[in-house]
Amino acid sequence: MSADSEDGTIDPHEVGSRGGDDGGDGDAHHAFWADEVADAVEARDPDEPIVIKGGVSPSGIAHIGNFNEIIRGYFVAAVLRERGHEVRQVFTSDDKDALRKLPRTLADTDGDIVELGDVNAGALGQNLGKPYTDIPDPFEDGHDSYAAHFAALLSADAEALGIPVEMVSNTELYADGTFDEVVERVLRNADAARDTLGEYQDKVDEDYVPFMPQCSECGMLTQDVIEVDVDAREVHYRCSGIEAGDRFMEGCGHEGVASFREGKLPWRFEWPAQWEVLGVDFEPFGKDHAEGSWPSGVDIAREVLGNDPPVPMVYEWFTLNGESLSSSEGHVVTVQEVLDLIEPEVLRYFFARNPKKAKDFDIERLDQLVNEFDRFERAYFGEEGPDERFAAFAERAYPFVVDEVREGRVRLPYTFAAVLGMVDDREFRIQLARDEGHFTEDTPEWAIEDALERVERARRWAERCDNEYNYRLQSELPDHDFDADVEAALEDLADFVADGHDGEAIQGEIYETARRHDVEVGDFFAAGYRLFFDETQGPRLGEFLGELEREFVVDRLRREA
């Protein structure tokens, strides 16, 4: 069926579901959901440049979930550009919204998550009810406001992922007069505004005014409007306070007059107003907006503003380590943190998959995600098996996932990279990768450099998860307590290593030596892991020792250093 229903309303659940409109090009079989969306956008015959928008309120943490808003739009923008369109991707920071409750966690300038108690929470608490752009940056790191701090983080994230996006401050759109005309139209059509929104919100009655002035004395937003003079573009108000969740924040009682630039539209009107002033053609949004905000926005755009809403797309939320993301509970991870663990293209791949399916982003099993990306890359280069659908998806989506399609890249398997991370020695890493056949004589230097970056990330992953790859070669001799026969066997093994043998030979000799001395093989390995890692288990020992400096290995086996 078509995504357009009889009254012309587009079902946001349909767009991007591969069941959508085929755009009349006769090829409804798209391998990549962004092509489906692009079809729907082209079907509107939009003016150039095509505008794609996303946006969030800058509360709490700029986390990986917020990034849906940017990266889903990015894929559609990239597809449209490839089809020859000029595209602007904008992101609105809805920063004229009022701070309504204190977040429990924040992200500092480096993207690291900190507790509210680690910043000046008291100073922040005094700003409840004020727009984010009027609240000082709690980190005092040079940003103009709390909102600017937040926006800078998202902007840095977009840059880190190579996504060109124009950050737009909602407050700016009011301040520079961009919204003036549309605010005037909303207030002139206040009856229609009330009727339309009243179908969605019970609170809207005949006294409802679709504008929230900001108090010139205390800076709080208020909904207590006394009178509106549309011609003069003035709103008379009383600063009587504002509801915030289950609480009510008292205003200062001041009575004054606000211009259309000194206040804001309620969100339900503001969203359609943004569509109009920015000329938005496509906007993805989370499932939370699908049932309330979107249908009311469609009606407001048509009935109040007299405009068509953009092409919508609902994306399913993903979970983090199996549970919903939650800023208030601190169950979040930032893009910066994730990029410490995986390459940007792997994260982009995560978002390139079906937006309609609930996914899990599992930090503990990032190796699986990376493996899947590696398969995706091989599939693009025709090096994978006969899975035609996966191959078709890879062929279409891969160029949008990587910065540059480049042959000859080397991807070390993620867990192998974690093994290499056990030793902090570049030459060791390269040599071991060579021995395993990942690098050859023909591997160019740039490919080796790129591949080694994954080692650093896998190392941080092993440390963060403290998993079975979190071993570290011990520079000092660990405490140990071996039986006499184990010690004798270690002496033998030391002699063997001293004679000069490669890793494979050492691996075999470990077994032989254990047997000669009537030592359980398992016990002997355990002794080796104790000496080198201060653990009972570890990586494949012989090959590993074969790459270390021979003298060091011999001394350590003899427990001399």
Add this chain to the structure above:
RNA sequence: GGGCUUGUAGCUCAGUCAGGGAGAGCGACGGACUCUUAAUCCGUCGGUCGGGGGUUCAACUCCCUCCAAGCCCGCCA
């Protein structure tokens, strides 16, 4: 209570739009490599496609219903 979305192997996911073979990777198990020790290779096991009903020659796929989770249905965004 009503609406929307999601539910496929132990885990992560393809496949559902357009009905016909239940799949991949990882894990587990087994084996190979002069070698039980996480990086190589081969193989095996593993699913009543959330449950039930219906339509059909044929249903993971379409329809109905029930279950579970998330979101929306107050305000706000």
